[in-house]
Amino acid sequence: MFKRLKINKRTALGAGAIMLAALFRSLDGIFLRPQFYTLPAVVVVFLEHILGFLVLLPWLVKRRWKIKVLSRNDWFAIIGVSVLGGLIGTVFITKAFFAAFGGQITLATVILLQKLQPVFALILARIILKEKLPAKFYVRALLAIGSGYVLAFGQDGLNVFSIQFWHHAAFYSLIAAFAFGAGTVLGKKVVNNLDFQLTAGLRFGITSILAFIVLLVTGDLGSISLLTPHHRISLVIIVFTSGALAMFLYYFGLKRVKASQATILELFRPLSAVILDYFLNGNILTPAQMTATIILLFAIYQIVKSQNKLVSFSANVVHGQGRGFHTANLDVINLELPHGIYLIDMSWKGKKYKGLMHFGYRATFHEAISTELYLANFDGDLYRQHVKVTVQKKIRDIIEFPTAEALKAQIAKDMEQVK
Structure with missing residues (x-):
């Protein structure tokens, strides 16, 4: 099915996960968060994150060795995701919606400005991740964003006179849009080097700590006592829907698609809201919304359609760990590839050699990320040599083996696929 649709299976799974999270x-926004608008926003953010962290804690414990070998840049990215996407984005969008629910600002203002998130994400993906995209991608992105607006504002359309740009809650929404967009980009940087389970768990844990500090500083910690039994039930529902579960799915998807693709896929959110509105309230889509739905789905399909481009890079061969594995260790560990074992071609001094590439953590030895080549029919010394590698396809994930001998046996089995 994926081949007929010209969609890479991995990309399709990632896109589906992000859309489900949306x-x-x-x-x-429709059912859960409005119930908390009488409470300080940071209280809600703290509680949903600490509960989500407890749910995700088993994955952190199981993979704690990976946390120990995270680089400084990885920690900067994780903390950035937690501060921007976790704390600032969630607090400010909550405050903006609370202001709308309390009648201080029109809901249209909040939605209009919050929908700028994809714009911020696309700009930051280009700057931070160096994601180079063809012009037609941006055309499709604009179609998707425009369709999202039509779906979000429903049958009454957007009344420009209702937009209160200079209200403080409008700035809350704008800040949230930027923070979430930046969170998507930094999140992609994190999941390139870390399991999606760990990424979600660390984000919820760090955000919980940050939110708790804010509660202490603002003196709002006592507001937790104002929670009613109904609030507590709603918090549990949030954790297992829009909170921890949604973030778990989101990072699963983000590991499989580009940040620029992910931010467009999140536009499925207004469509899903309209669908829920139909089933729960019986509100039928207007012709404009039906048209927007078709355009949005078409744009999303075009955006996730596989590119089938081979990844190539150059690197220098450096010293390895000396464990008896006949590998060429490379000095490049920031590849825009999922961790795993790949079939590759290596070019050196005008000749090509086939083999395997390990890219990711040395799971068997609980060590940091490495890029290593296992070459077939090669007998020579590549130390300090400059090589070019072309990645053909991924054949499996990285597995933690009980012994080095078991790892060697698997490598021998993997080498049988090298042709």
Whole structure:
């Protein structure tokens, strides 16, 4: 099916996960978060994150050795995701929606400005991740964003006179849009080097700590006592829908697609909200919304359609660990590839050699990320040599083996696929 649709299976799974996460998040704004508008926003953010962290804690414990070998840049990115996407984005969008629910600002203002998130994400993906995209991608992105607006504002359309740009809550929404966009980009940087489970768990844990500090500083910690039994039930529902579960799915998807693709896929959220509105309230889509739905789905399909481009890079061969594995260790560990074992071609001094590439953590030895080549029919010394590698396809994930001998046996088995 994926071949007929010209969609890479991995990309399709990632896109589906992000769209499902968007569906869960649409529940949040419609049914769940409005129930808390009488409480300080940071209280809600703290509680949903600490509960989510407890749910995700088993994955952190199981993979704690990976946390120990994270680089400084990885920690900067994780903390950035937690500060921007976790704390600032969630607090400010919550405050903006609370202001709308309390009648201080029109809901249209909040939605209009929050929908700028993809714009911020696309700009930052280009600057930070160096994601180079063809012009037609941006055309499709604009179509998707425009369709998202039509879906979000429903049958009444957007009344420009209702937009209160200079209200403080409008700035809350704008700040949230930037923070979430930046969170998507930094999140992609994190999941390139870390499991999606760990990424979600660390984000929830660090955000919980940051939110707790804010509660202490603002003196709002006592507001937790104002929670009613109904609030507590809603918090549990948030954790297992729009909170921890949605973030778990989101990072699963983000590991498989580009940040620029992910931010467009999140536009499925207004469509899912309209669908829920139909099933729960019986509100039928207007012709304009039906047209927008078709355009949005078409744009999303075009955006996730596989490119089938081979990844190539150059690197220098450096010293390895000396464990008896006949590998060429490379000095490049920031590849825009999922961790795993790949079939590759290596070019050196005008000749090509086939083999395997390990890219990711040395799971068997609980060590940091490495890029290593296992070459077939090669007998020579590549130390300090400059080589070019072309990645053909991924054949499996990285596995933690009980012994080095078991790892060697698997490598021998993997080498049988080298032709």
